[in-house]
Amino acid sequence: MSDVITAAVDALKNKMGDSGFAGTAKFVVEDEGSIMIDGDGVRAADDAADVTLTADTETFQSILEGDLDPTAAFMSGKLSIDGDMGLAMQLGSALS
Numbered sequence: 433m434s435d436v437i438t439a440a441v442d443a444l445k446n447k448m449g450d451s452g453f454a455g456t457a458k459f460v461v462e463d464e465g466s467i468m469i470d471g472d473g474v475r476a477a478d479d480a481a482d483v484t485l486t487a488d489t490e491t492f493q494s495i496l497e498g499d500l501d502p503t504a505a506f507m508s509g510k511l512s513i514d515g516d517m518g519l520a521m522q523l524g525s526a527l528s
Contacts, residue, residue, distance in 0.1 A: 436489055437465040437476050443496045444474040447527055455519040460486040469523065483515035483523070495527060502527055 440459070444467060458481035459467040466478040485502075487495070491510040494500035502524035505511035513520045 434464045436461060436493075437467060440467055440492065440496060441474055441476050444469065444527075447496070448474055453523065453526070455483070455516065455522070456481040457519060457523050458484045459492065460484060461492045462486065462488045464489055481515065483513060483517070483519040485511060485513050485520060485523070487511045 440461065448469065453469045453471060456468065456470040458479070459469070461467070465476060468475055468477040468479055468481065487505065487510060491500065491505055495502050495505060495511070502511060506513060
């Protein structure tokens, strides 16, 4: 597992808390790996998901740090979403 994914899992755990997520979401960080978020919490994995969000490392880190709004990233083409758009919006709200 890459250092980027390890740091992102820790950051997402802090943002999401212990409440988990009502659905299954996957973040794909290009050239680094994947992170799963579901009712069990956050972990490095590449399982099937209801929604998959894909971005490069810089965009993903900017979203995690609060420097880039997930909606703005999507609208500008820096973040792609495949699957349940409603879950993606819920996740975006949790990350903001």
